[in-house]
Amino acid sequence: MSYVPSTIEERREMLGALGMQDFKDLYRDVPAGMLLDHPLDIPHGMSELEVTRAVTAMAAKNTVFPTVLRGAGAYDHYIPSIVKSVVSKEEFLTTYTPYQAELSQGVLQSIFEFQTMICELTGMDVANASVYDGASAAAEAATMCRDRKRHVTLVSGAANPDVINTVRTYCLGANAEMQVVPVKDGKTDMEALKAMLNADVASFYVQQPNFFGQFEDAEALGAAVHEAGAMFVMGVNPITLGVVKSPAACGADVAVGEGQPLGMPLSFGGPYLGFMATTTKNMRRLPGRIVGETVDDQGRRCYVLSLQAREQHIRREKASSNICSNQALCALTASVYLSAVGPEGLAEVGRQCMAKAHYLCKALTALEGVELVYTGDFFHEFVTTLPKCDEVLAALEQNGILGGLPVEGGVLWCATEKVSREQLDKTVEIVKEVLAK
Amino acid sequence: MKLIFEKSIKGHHLDLLPACDVETVEVPAALKREELPALPEMSEVELSRHFTELSKQVFGVNVGFYPLGSCTMKYNPRVDEDMAALPGFTGVHPLAPAYSVAGCREALDTAAKYLCEISGMDGMTFQPAAGAHGEFTGVMLIKQYHMSRGDTARTKIIVPDSAHGTNPATAAMCGYQVVNIASAPNGCVDLEALKAALGPDTAGLMLTNPNTVGIFDENILEITRLVHEAGGLCYYDGANLNAVMGVVRPGDMGFDCIHMNLHKTFATPHGGGGPGAGAVGCKAFLKEFLPASALMEGPGHIQVRSFAGNFLVVVKALTYLLTLGCEGVPKAAQNAVLNANYLLHRIKGTFEPAFDRVCMHEFVLDLAAFKKETGVSALDVAKCLIDYGMHPPTMYFPLIVHEALMLEPTETETKDTLDQAAEVYRKLYELGHTDPEYMHHAPHNTPIGRPDDVRATRTPVVRWQKA
Numbered sequence A: 001m002s003y004v005p006s007t008i009e010e011r012r013e014m015l016g017a018l019g020m021q022d023f024k025d026l027y028r029d030v031p032a033g034m035l036l037d038h039p040l041d042i043p044h045g046m047s048e049l050e051v052t053r054a055v056t057a058m059a060a061k062n063t064v065f066p067t068v069l070r071g072a073g074a075y076d077h078y079i080p081s082i083v084k085s086v087v088s089k090e091e092f093l094t095t096y097t098p099y100q101a102e103l104s105q106g107v108l109q110s111i112f113e114f115q116t117m118i119c120e121l122t123g124m125d126v127a128n129a130s131v132y133d134g135a136s137a138a139a140e141a142a143t144m145c146r147d148r149k150r151h152v153t154l155v156s157g158a159a160n161p162d163v164i165n166t167v168r169t170y171c172l173g174a175n176a177e178m179q180v181v182p183v184k185d186g187k188t189d190m191e192a193l194k195a196m197l198n199a200d201v202a203s204f205y206v207q208q209p210n211f212f213g214q215f216e217d218a219e220a221l222g223a224a225v226h227e228a229g230a231m232f233v234m235g236v237n238p239i240t241l242g243v244v245k246s247p248a249a250c251g252a253d254v255a256v257g258e259g260q261p262l263g264m265p266l267s268f269g270g271p272y273l274g275f276m277a278t279t280t281k282n283m284r285r286l287p288g289r290i291v292g293e294t295v296d297d298q299g300r301r302c303y304v305l306s307l308q309a310r311e312q313h314i315r316r317e318k319a320s321s322n323i324c325s326n327q328a329l330c331a332l333t334a335s336v337y338l339s340a341v342g343p344e345g346l347a348e349v350g351r352q353c354m355a356k357a358h359y360l361c362k363a364l365t366a367l368e369g370v371e372l373v374y375t376g377d378f379f380h381e382f383v384t385t386l387p388k389c390d391e392v393l394a395a396l397e398q399n400g401i402l403g404g405l406p407v408e409g410g411v412l413w414c415a416t417e418k419v420s421r422e423q424l425d426k427t428v429e430i431v432k433e434v435l436a437k
Numbered sequence B: 001m002k003l004i005f006e007k008s009i010k011g012h013h014l015d016l017l018p019a020c021d022v023e024t025v026e027v028p029a030a031l032k033r034e035e036l037p038a039l040p041e042m043s044e045v046e047l048s049r050h051f052t053e054l055s056k057q058v059f060g061v062n063v064g065f066y067p068l069g070s071c072t073m074k075y076n077p078r079v080d081e082d083m084a085a086l087p088g089f090t091g092v093h094p095l096a097p098a099y100s101v102a103g104c105r106e107a108l109d110t111a112a113k114y115l116c117e118i119s120g121m122d123g124m125t126f127q128p129a130a131g132a133h134g135e136f137t138g139v140m141l142i143k144q145y146h147m148s149r150g151d152t153a154r155t156k157i158i159v160p161d162s163a164h165g166t167n168p169a170t171a172a173m174c175g176y177q178v179v180n181i182a183s184a185p186n187g188c189v190d191l192e193a194l195k196a197a198l199g200p201d202t203a204g205l206m207l208t209n210p211n212t213v214g215i216f217d218e219n220i221l222e223i224t225r226l227v228h229e230a231g232g233l234c235y236y237d238g239a240n241l242n243a244v245m246g247v248v249r250p251g252d253m254g255f256d257c258i259h260m261n262l263h264k265t266f267a268t269p270h271g272g273g274g275p276g277a278g279a280v281g282c283k284a285f286l287k288e289f290l291p292a293s294a295l296m297e298g299p300g301h302i303q304v305r306s307f308a309g310n311f312l313v314v315v316k317a318l319t320y321l322l323t324l325g326c327e328g329v330p331k332a333a334q335n336a337v338l339n340a341n342y343l344l345h346r347i348k349g350t351f352e353p354a355f356d357r358v359c360m361h362e363f364v365l366d367l368a369a370f371k372k373e374t375g376v377s378a379l380d381v382a383k384c385l386i387d388y389g390m391h392p393p394t395m396y397f398p399l400i401v402h403e404a405l406m407l408e409p410t411e412t413e414t415k416d417t418l419d420q421a422a423e424v425y426r427k428l429y430e431l432g433h434t435d436p437e438y439m440h441h442a443p444h445n446t447p448i449g450r451p452d453d454v455r456a457t458r459t460p461v462v463r464w465q466k467a
Helices: A008-017 A023-027 A048-059 A081-087 A090-094 A105-122 A134-145 A161-173 A190-196 A218-227 A280-285 A312-318 A328-365 A389-398 A421-436 B044-055 B078-084 B102-119 B131-148 B166-173 B191-197 B220-229 B238-243 B284-289 B311-347 B368-374 B378-387 B415-434 B436-440 B453-458
Strands: A152-156 A177-181 A201-208 A231-236 A254-258 A274-278 A290-295 A301-306 A381-384 A405-407 A410-414 B123-125 B156-160 B177-181 B202-207 B233-237 B257-261 B278-282 B363-366 B404-407
Touching: A008 B311, A008 B415, A023 B311, A048 B078, A048 B102, A048 B311, A081 A090, A081 A328, A081 B044, A090 A105, A090 A328, A105 A274, A105 A290, A105 A301, A105 A328, A105 B044, A134 A152, A134 A161, A134 A201, A134 A231, A134 A254, A134 A274, A134 A280, A152 A161, A152 A190, A161 A177, A161 A201, A161 B131, A177 A190, A190 A218, A201 A218, A218 A231, A274 A280, A290 B453, A301 B453, A312 B166, A328 A381, A328 A410, A328 A421, A328 B044, A389 A410, A389 A421, B078 B311, B102 B123, B102 B257, B102 B278, B102 B311, B123 B284, B131 B166, B131 B202, B131 B233, B131 B238, B131 B257, B131 B278, B131 B284, B156 B166, B156 B191, B166 B177, B166 B202, B177 B191, B191 B220, B202 B220, B220 B233, B233 B238, B238 B257, B238 B311, B278 B284, B311 B363, B311 B404, B311 B415, B368 B415, B378 B404, B378 B415, B378 B436, B415 B436
Parallel strands: A152 A177, A152 A201, A201 A231, A231 A254, B156 B177, B156 B202, B202 B233, B233 B257
Antiparallel strands: A254 A274, A290 A301, A381 A410, A405 A410, B123 B278, B257 B278, B363 B404
């Protein structure tokens, strides 16, 4: 099956209209030696029923753990049904980028609403229509902060390793220098940061909460960065922003982050959602699409892709980024999620995540041999030592629980609003059992 | 349409979670948020209606003919969506233990195998999330390759002036100087211009074939040979792969690395601008430079985004490839080319093709003479098409054709649709001569007319604000 609707007769008719006999005539400009003279070495095509069998069989080889206590950049939150139903509407799913404003006010307005919501969460003045994910958003932020004089990017060593590595790659591309600020007690080492700040530094990136789950002293870090004349970039988890101070309130110049917690399932890593927001002062440095409000020729309010002079299709090699698209459907997902939970709901999700994680932490660290590795305040992730780590995790997995992620020095646990007290108690019970053996 | 914030009513909400069953904990005072963010407050019925209202002002592939040149708006099969929604895929954490994600690994490996076969490559990554992201990855393979050889003299990337804007932007992002070479009058690469641009400072060439005017460059083997001779590598922009998949392979054209747009050629939905996937393939000697995730695979590789990429998008493309199989892949390409040539044939005699010859999967109309005659521009024609229930084609691209309209019908359109579309284009050609004024103010039948772009840029309003 190839989704070609026409019959052999219709195709013959069309070829005939062109004065051709055969499909080969269409490729007469291709040097003969280059045409494939044998079938592709892939299996024969299948009917829809056969395809569903084959792909379903693949999915069945995965284990879906009903209880997920692992985060590290991908979080298991409850996704309201309205979210899934809206984003599966065929119009939203199959439409292209809204270049023709008269035909696509639905998409443009939904992006404008998304931009507004991201500004509300982060306290910033302008947000773009989204980028690929949180890691590339951090990398794009580093790029937007660099200029002729300042070309060094500082990144906290307490950030997610995938983020650090992505920023490193983008810096490598730009022939710019990246330095990692050391970690002390699970947080950015303030003294080390101060020693590394100088007139060459364009920006410093910190993750809040950081990879180890710890709350960073964002305001103090930001103040040090600004004193050195550099820009302060914060990578934030949006699920915290109903109860945690916004990046703007902490003095950030640019706020970025991973939007996956806002209605996107774990999906083995993607598709996810990067968001970027900044102050009015830095608006024209922001890469990616931005939707703006205007009026039409009859004065009716409408929305358009705006400020396009920043972008690749206008500036080509002078563009600050090559980014051409966004993650539109994922941005819509986030908008529906944020609208479904609302302000009180988002705060409640945040509160429950914190509550469940602290409950789990208390119960686990009451067990012999299980100790907190980093003792600062945390949101919903924490690192403990864990004796017999492999055995414990295996026992948990056999009981449908994906335990914390093994990291250096211990295990990085996570609990979200989705986990019940019962599941948490069961987890602790199993850990206790294995440790007691 | 009212904004969602304008429909918000205090106290309206959904009941999504039970009360917290454990003791609550306070955010440390220094980090506590003072004011809740001004998100909308709505019930589920109000949400349902708001997004339905928005969806009614969206033109999807399910609505009508969508011949956007270079975008390959082919039909997005429903079964691909169902497979990507399987809980066995959506419920899997990227950092779950290897034994528990065997199905994900099989899906990625199988997709890689098939795409390597189609493209003539030896290695593949699905980490890039979009075409431009794939371009960045591909050019970084070239950069790492030259770095590994200690060759620091290669500072330039050659790009034809017909290239998509992402190509030079990508080269700049990778620290290269861009050398633009003028295309020959037939729209293809000017071999003399290429020879003049090549040298010991050439890192590589970025090219798409068929090119952005829908023509297969018959000199392609010579082009890639010349670049290799100068010590550079050849990068293939796979945006136009739909014309030749299963018929010709980029690997056989002499390319060293490529990106493919799974959301174009392999039928995954565009979603309004993403998520897509820019799969990047390479020959064996470049495999060591492919990106990987620090968390999943450990350090030592470049990385362009977290984890393994847009996994669910790969599942959709895989489902599509399993459906098409070895016969369906070339069949799709051949019919994409047939449909484009047929549509061009039916329009001929009215709007002028930029290049009067057999095209590949897309063709460009040159409205410069038409505009001179009637005063009606390519933009006016595009806006008029909206009133006929058709999505306009790509406008003003590539830059080497003035007043360009680029049409790519794809293989999933019926002959009837093509006949009807041709009729509309012929009608508009006549209308340009009889009533140009009407066309200058099109569209007439849409909820909004032409927006004031200038005002949007001069006085940016980029968010809603509480009064």
